[in-house]
Amino acid sequence: MTTGADQQEGKRRGRRPAGADTKTALVEAARAVFTEQGYEGATVRAIARQAGVDPAMVNHWFGGKEGLFAQAVLQLPVDPAVIVTELMSGDIETIGERIVRRFLTVWDSTGGGQFAALVRSVASHEMAVTGLRDIFLKQIFIRVADKTGADNAMFRATLVASQLIGMGMVRYVARFEPLASNDIDTLVAAVGPTLQRYFTGTIT
Amino acid sequence: MTTGADQQEGKRRGRRPAGADTKTALVEAARAVFTEQGYEGATVRAIARQAGVDPAMVNHWFGGKEGLFAQAVLQLPVDPAVIVTELMSGDIETIGERIVRRFLTVWDSTGGGQFAALVRSVASHEMAVTGLRDIFLKQIFIRVADKTGADNAMFRATLVASQLIGMGMVRYVARFEPLASNDIDTLVAAVGPTLQRYFTGTIT
Numbered sequence: 001m002t003t004g005a006d007q008q009e010g011k012r013r014g015r016r017p018a019g020a021d022t023k024t025a026l027v028e029a030a031r032a033v034f035t036e037q038g039y040e041g042a043t044v045r046a047i048a049r050q051a052g053v054d055p056a057m058v059n060h061w062f063g064g065k066e067g068l069f070a071q072a073v074l075q076l077p078v079d080p081a082v083i084v085t086e087l088m089s090g091d092i093e094t095i096g097e098r099i100v101r102r103f104l105t106v107w108d109s110t111g112g113g114q115f116a117a118l119v120r121s122v123a124s125h126e127m128a129v130t131g132l133r134d135i136f137l138k139q140i141f142i143r144v145a146d147k148t149g150a151d152n153a154m155f156r157a158t159l160v161a162s163q164l165i166g167m168g169m170v171r172y173v174a175r176f177e178p179l180a181s182n183d184i185d186t187l188v189a190a191v192g193p194t195l196q197r198y199f200t201g202t203i204t
Numbered sequence: 205m206t207t208g209a210d211q212q213e214g215k216r217r218g219r220r221p222a223g224a225d226t227k228t229a230l231v232e233a234a235r236a237v238f239t240e241q242g243y244e245g246a247t248v249r250a251i252a253r254q255a256g257v258d259p260a261m262v263n264h265w266f267g268g269k270e271g272l273f274a275q276a277v278l279q280l281p282v283d284p285a286v287i288v289t290e291l292m293s294g295d296i297e298t299i300g301e302r303i304v305r306r307f308l309t310v311w312d313s314t315g316g317g318q319f320a321a322l323v324r325s326v327a328s329h330e331m332a333v334t335g336l337r338d339i340f341l342k343q344i345f346i347r348v349a350d351k352t353g354a355d356n357a358m359f360r361a362t363l364v365a366s367q368l369i370g371m372g373m374v375r376y377v378a379r380f381e382p383l384a385s386n387d388i389d390t391l392v393a394a395v396g397p398t399l400q401r402y403f404t405g406t407i408t
Contacts, residue, residue: 116327122378123324129378137380158374158383159394165378166370170362174326174333174369176341179362190363190407194398203394 023061025051030072039069039130069131074118076135077110092148096196097188103164104171104184112172119173137161148200159198167191227265229255234276243273243334273335278322280339281314296352300400301392307368308375308388316376323377341365352404363402371395 029051033042044065048055062068063079070076083102090098107115121128137157148156167187170176179187197203233255237246248269252259266272267283274280287306294302311319325332341361350357371391374380383391401407 119323119373120327122373123320123327132378133380155382155386155390155394158380161378161380162370162374162383162395163367163398164370165373166366166368169323169326169369169373170366174336174365176337176362176365178359179366182359186359186408190359190402191366193401194367197397198394204390 022051022053022057025053026058026061026068027072030068034069034073034127034131039127039134044068066131066135070135074121074128074131074135075114076118077114078106092200093196095148095199096194097192099160099164099195100167100188100191101184103167104187107168107172108184112175115168115172119169152203156198156203159203160195163191163194163198226255226257226261229257230262230265230272231276234272238273238277238331238335243331243338248272270335270339274339278325278332278335278339279318280322281318282310296404297400299352299403300398301396303364303368303399304371304392304395305388307371308391311372311376312388316379319372319376323373356407360402360407363407364399367395367398367402 026047029047030042033047033050036042037046042065044055044058047068048058051057058064058068062071067079070079086102087095087099118128122132167179170179172180174180230251233251234246237251237254240246241250246269248259248262251272252262255261262268262272266275271283274283290306291299291303322332326336352360371383374383376384378384
């Protein structure tokens with residue numbers, strides 16, 4: 001970690017502090033290696049080598065390959081690891097509402113343009129799809145669905161993803177009213193029960 | 205309408221039959237005029253003038269401006285007017301299941317690539333968004349929601365759109381399994397009740 005004092009010191013010396021240098025180098029190397037090798041082909045070791053830093057720095061700064069991809073390539077506004085921790089705590093009977101609220105809070109504050117950019121990359125690049133699947137579907141949704149003890153956890157996870165992606169499409173990309181302007185509480189009341197059923201209800 | 209005999213006759217004379225000529229001319233003119241004027245700015249009169257045909261031919265071949273846009277620009281695999289008629293008949297208590305089944309039947313048979321192309325155009329072009337809103341949200345969903353007599357028909361319509369669009373994104377664009385390969389009956393059972401609630405249930 002770098003402190004404000006470190007950064008001041010770095011500026012006085014006319015260079016950036018080493019921590020930020022490492023992080024920037026990793027982001028740049030990640031973009032190159034992911035583009036060249038694809039999401040599954042790219043390794044933490046190869047990215048670190050190209051950045052000229054220790055592979056342990058990937059875990060230190062990004063929590064692993066998924067986090068590096070999320071920040072460097074997808075430029076997601078959130079750290080998937082933080083989301084997973086947050087959703088895993090709390091009552092499973094309110095998971096539907098909590099996911100809707102978290103999704104909207106994150107993307108509303110980021111601005112819809114970034115969600116639209118993400119959709120464009122998903123529609124155009126196989127790599128973005130694979131990365132998102134690993135980051136959100138495997139890391140988040142499936143662990144949530146597994147926690148419920150319900151059968152068909154993977155199917156439930158993809159159902160949850162479908163409603164969240166669609167809500168994002170209507171609110172941020174197509175901007176169909178009134179959903180595009182509804183306040184978050186209204187959408188939590190309307191869409192929360194859908195996700196709750198997908199996680200813990202009868203779906204067959 | 206042109207008959208097979210007409211078409212044979214046309215070929216013998218070394219030209220296409222007049223009906224197909226008119227339709228092709230309208231499609232080409234529509235693409236040009238919609239691109240130039242936008243969805244709302246383009247008029248049936250202007251498109252017919254550019255095509256050199258009677259404006260009544262737009263209604264004859266495409267059922268109006270929305271249908272022409274749907275076929276010429278969005279290249280939708282279905283005629284919105286047919287869908288509206290179909291959904292309006294039948295029990296309102298089964299509308300959720302019927303919409304899911306119809307949506308999947310249409311796009312499964314078309315192939316997912318066409319849905320992906322539609323999403324790309326929505327994410328890139330304001331015109332596609334406006335056209336889709338008029339074609340699907342206004343023409344189909346709102347009329348369905350109105351028929352239920354429920355309040356918040358417009359909000360309900362956008363909720364329905366969100367789940368359908370998201371299901372299409374996961375099945376045809378991201379291709380997350382198992383939803384991408386699930387049979388239609390499985391998805392009707394899982395997603396039908398969501399749409400039914402959006403149309404006729406409590407959403408606040």
